[in-house]
Amino acid sequence: MSIRLHEAWSGRFGAILAVAGSAVGLGNFIRFPAQAAQYGGGGFMIAYFISFLIIGIPLCWSEWTLGRMGSRYGYHSSAGVLHAILRSPWAKYVGALGFIVVTLIYSYYVVIEAWCLGYAVNAIAGTFHTGSFDSEAFFGSFAGLGQNGASVGFGLGDIGLFLILAFALNFFFIYRGVTRGIEWVCRYALPALVILGLIILVRVLTLGTPDPAKPDQNVLNGLGFLWNPGDIGTDLLNPQLWLAAASQVFFSLSIGMGVIITYASYLKPKDDVVLSGLTAAAANEVCEVGIGGLMTVPAAYVFLGAAGVVGSTVGMGFVVLPQVFTFMAGGQLFAILYFGLLFLAAITSSLSMLQPGIALLEEGLGLRRQASVTVLGVLTACGAGFVWYFSQGLTALATIDFWVANVLIFIQATLIVIIFGWVIGVDRGLAEARRGARMQIPAIWGPIIRYVCPLYLGAIFFLFIINKVIGWNFQFGDKLEIERSSYVTNLIGPNANPVAIASVALILALSAATFVIVRISARRWDKHLTATKP
Numbered sequence: 001m002s003i004r005l006h007e008a009w010s011g012r013f014g015a016i017l018a019v020a021g022s023a024v025g026l027g028n029f030i031r032f033p034a035q036a037a038q039y040g041g042g043g044f045m046i047a048y049f050i051s052f053l054i055i056g057i058p059l060c061w062s063e064w065t066l067g068r069m070g071s072r073y074g075y076h077s078s079a080g081v082l083h084a085i086l087r088s089p090w091a092k093y094v095g096a097l098g099f100i101v102v103t104l105i106y107s108y109y110v111v112i113e114a115w116c117l118g119y120a121v122n123a124i125a126g127t128f129h130t131g132s133f134d135s136e137a138f139f140g141s142f143a144g145l146g147q148n149g150a151s152v153g154f155g156l157g158d159i160g161l162f163l164i165l166a167f168a169l170n171f172f173f174i175y176r177g178v179t180r181g182i183e184w185v186c187r188y189a190l191p192a193l194v195i196l197g198l199i200i201l202v203r204v205l206t207l208g209t210p211d212p213a214k215p216d217q218n219v220l221n222g223l224g225f226l227w228n229p230g231d232i233g234t235d236l237l238n239p240q241l242w243l244a245a246a247s248q249v250f251f252s253l254s255i256g257m258g259v260i261i262t263y264a265s266y267l268k269p270k271d272d273v274v275l276s277g278l279t280a281a282a283a284n285e286v287c288e289v290g291i292g293g294l295m296t297v298p299a300a301y302v303f304l305g306a307a308g309v310v311g312s313t314v315g316m317g318f319v320v321l322p323q324v325f326t327f328m329a330g331g332q333l334f335a336i337l338y339f340g341l342l343f344l345a346a347i348t349s350s351l352s353m354l355q356p357g358i359a360l361l362e363e364g365l366g367l368r369r370q371a372s373v374t375v376l377g378v379l380t381a382c383g384a385g386f387v388w389y390f391s392q393g394l395t396a397l398a399t400i401d402f403w404v405a406n407v408l409i410f411i412q413a414t415l416i417v418i419i420f421g422w423v424i425g426v427d428r429g430l431a432e433a434r435r436g437a438r439m440q441i442p443a444i445w446g447p448i449i450r451y452v453c454p455l456y457l458g459a460i461f462f463l464f465i466i467n468k469v470i471g472w473n474f475q476f477g478d479k480l481e482i483e484r485s486s487y488v489t490n491l492i493g494p495n496a497n498p499v500a501i502a503s504v505a506l507i508l509a510l511s512a513a514t515f516v517i518v519r520i521s522a523r524r525w526d527k528h529l530t531a532t533k534p
């Protein structure tokens, strides 16, 4: 009995491209600079690199290895892969997270992707360069911040048409499959976005002092604003900074999502995973720190000064920068390039959020491509439609992002390293990784994967719960301040917000449905696994 037609990357390079495409996204070019600016570059970067080494690299190698192990049995969804490898009744439910998380992230990520597309088209149309352009008012009405249902129009100043376009493009490429769809897009989009990034970077670094009346607002100070170490000792005592750094590593590298498990499952059994994993992660870091970290904040700083550098991701990308482009010489062209770059970065990431779902529906329920694409299309259209319609204050988007891109990812990541380091066993896992590897994993990573990474994840998650959920805002060595997180007060108590409650209900409903799907799928997989020996 065959589970499904096997697909594969055109080669090892195809897999690296696809994983790098997934990793390099909006996280690199807007989330990272916004976070680094918010927490004052120096201390944040230290926590970021520690998280990269302790969480990032171990999870990359674990997911690449698990995925390739799954391919030996012919499975591609996290649930199928973990079920086949571990053969225990609970493994498929861990794998189910690999579907729940990415499908929910897709629901809002595609909305932001549509903002990028809409902004690129508006830049071409010259909207940002009309006399009285007010970036805050434009974004407010484009995204419908003022009122639910306010952004459902289809004009140039509404997200509607762009959302449908972005959505359709994603599903067009997903329908074409891993090589002719995902790999094809990444092959062109990744080099293109690096070139765009470098052109913009050169422009930003040569901005000098655009306003001679404000000599302090020059590029060097702009870079210094982000990168000067500041008071690292005090900064590092702030638990929020550690949480932000760890979350950024997860989000940016696309780890703890199950995406890499799915992507690596299209490798051939002897394809290298060690060097490939490292290469894809390094490519992400170059784009994140080397391009994203050097262009956004300095550009905002030289035109708007320190007060203009807004910490929120959304504010930075869609309010601050459009305003910056109105001041910059050649700003219209650079706005087109910048939002074009963001759109390309976003689509290679959003495709990676869909493939795990396609894999699960096909190998779990036996659906053919057309049916799997239709079912996933309807599911994600409901999610994205929800985020699109309930646009007031971006409550739906922020609620789903908070609970999924923080809580569920931490849980999934912790379970994945525990599976790799303890259930499979770190020795067997590393031996598996070594097969076909063009580079050895240094011995030190054994104990890091087995002990340090899970403990570090546990500590971060503990901080997260007390800090962000219970709301004990504290700085080590400082006084304790208790302020319930708005993500909690939005759900319970007198200030509960119906949209936030509905967003959490959506997460729970999808989770319940997915648990049923993997339960049904496991029966099919068990028959297949007893009929075939790898």
Ligand code: PFF
Residues within 6 Å of the ligand: 022, 023, 024, 025, 026, 027, 028, 102, 105, 251, 252, 253, 254, 257, 259, 349, 350, 352, 353
């Ligand atoms: N890594 C992507 C970014 O930096 O924008 C975001 C992402 C991709 C999140 C894939 C989740 C995912 F499954």
